[in-house]
Amino acid sequence: xxxxxxxxxxxxxxxxxxxxxxxxxxxxxxxxxxxxxxxxxxxxxxxxxxxxxxxxxxxxxxxxxxxxxxxxxxxxxxxxxxxxxxxxxxxxxxxxxxxxxxxxxxxxxxxxxxxxxxxxxxxxxxxxxxxxxxxxxxxxxxxxxxxxxxxxxxxxxxxxxxxxxxxxxxxxxxxxxxxxxxxxxxxxxxxxxxxxxxxxxxxxxxxxxxxxxxxxxxxxxxxxxxxxxxxxxxxxxxx
Numbered sequence: 001x002x003x004x005x006x007x008x009x010x011x012x013x014x015x016x017x018x019x020x021x022x023x024x025x026x027x028x029x030x031x032x033x034x035x036x037x038x039x040x041x042x043x044x045x046x047x048x049x050x051x052x053x054x055x056x057x058x059x060x061x062x063x064x065x066x067x068x069x070x071x072x073x074x075x076x077x078x079x080x081x082x083x084x085x086x087x088x089x090x091x092x093x094x095x096x097x098x099x100x101x102x103x104x105x106x107x108x109x110x111x112x113x114x115x116x117x118x119x120x121x122x123x124x125x126x127x128x129x130x131x132x133x134x135x136x137x138x139x140x141x142x143x144x145x146x147x148x149x150x151x152x153x154x155x156x157x158x159x160x161x162x163x164x165x166x167x168x169x170x171x172x173x174x175x176x177x178x179x180x181x182x183x184x185x186x187x188x189x190x191x192x193x194x195x196x197x198x199x200x201x202x203x204x205x206x207x208x209x210x211x212x213x214x215x216x217x218x219x220x221x222x223x224x225x226x227x228x229x230x231x232x233x234x235x236x237x238x239x
Contacts, residue, residue: 015168015199038167045165047073050109052136058117061134063103066090066148068139076139084143086151096153098132099214100181101160104140108162108171115173115196115203116160122207128215129155142176142190149181156214156223157181163194172197175210179223189224191217205234 007019020031027035056063069085070076076083101124103116124131132152137144142159149157156179163172173196178185191213196206212231217223 017167035167041170042165042167045108045110045162045170046077048105048109048113048162049073050105050136050138051113052138055103055113055117055136059120059134063134063136064092066092066135066137066140068137068141068144070139073139080141083139083141086137086144086147092135092148092151093133094151094153095130095132097129098152098154099127099129100132100135100145100149100152100154100157102135102137102140102145102148102157104137104142104144104159104161106141106161106174107164111162111165111171111173111197112160114171118203119160119173119175119196119206122203123158123210126207126211128211128218142187143185145176146178146181146185147183149178150183154181155179156217158210158214169195169197169199172200173206175206177210177213177217177223179217179221179227187224189222191223191227191229 010018021028052063052065067087067090068076068083069087070079070082101120103112105112132154135148137148142161145157145159156177159176161174161176163174165172172194175193175196177191178189193201193206193209195201196203209231213223213227213229217227220227
């Protein structure tokens with residue numbers, strides 16, 4: 001098999017840019033233009049906005065809407081610390097002992113819009129504890145779930161959030177799980193399930209993994225580095 005044919009064959013297994021070729025010391029024009037298009041799509045994804053009414057319809061349940069302390073998208077991007085805090089006027093109901101579910105736009109609202117409803121449909125019935133009210137948070141980062149979970153008195157919080165877009169994936173969803181959420185928790189105290197999308201982890205696998213981690217967290221009383229993912233492995237899907 002020639003080198004170009006070998007690269008074309010390997011590309012079946014990845015969206016990564018491999019074997020692009022070269023013209024002199026530069027990339028071919030087609031590869032260069034493809035890179036520019038992918039970069040533009042990633043930038044658009046960062047600025048995408050969450051359509052909450054459409055999300056409510058897709059989820060088929062009412063939601064509680066909250067905002068972070070960031071006033072708009074520009075401030076959210078420039079001040080990550082504000083995206084981790086609730087706005088001062090947010091009021092949340094008490095739901096002691098529940099698992100708080102938070103849907104946050106993060107750095108890619110498109111990913112949340114497309115994939116959060118499908119994951120929630122499978123995850124909620126599999127939760128080991130009652131689900132709390134579903135909270136949708138705008139201009140929000142992962143740590144805002146700690147404040148929401150603390151306000152509710154939740155046993156744990158699951159934050160479904162749009163992940164930072166890349167050049168080959170601009171709609172990935174991530175799930176972050178924190179046991180006993182409260183302000184001041186660090187990323188080392190969470191477990192993360194990443195790259196949930198049709199080209200990555202399936203909705204069913206993500207929901208099953210999250211449910212397994214929550215059951216293990218309930219038994220251990222902790223998440224993060226204290227909780228190892230020892231869920232039995234399944235066979236890899238065929239390419």
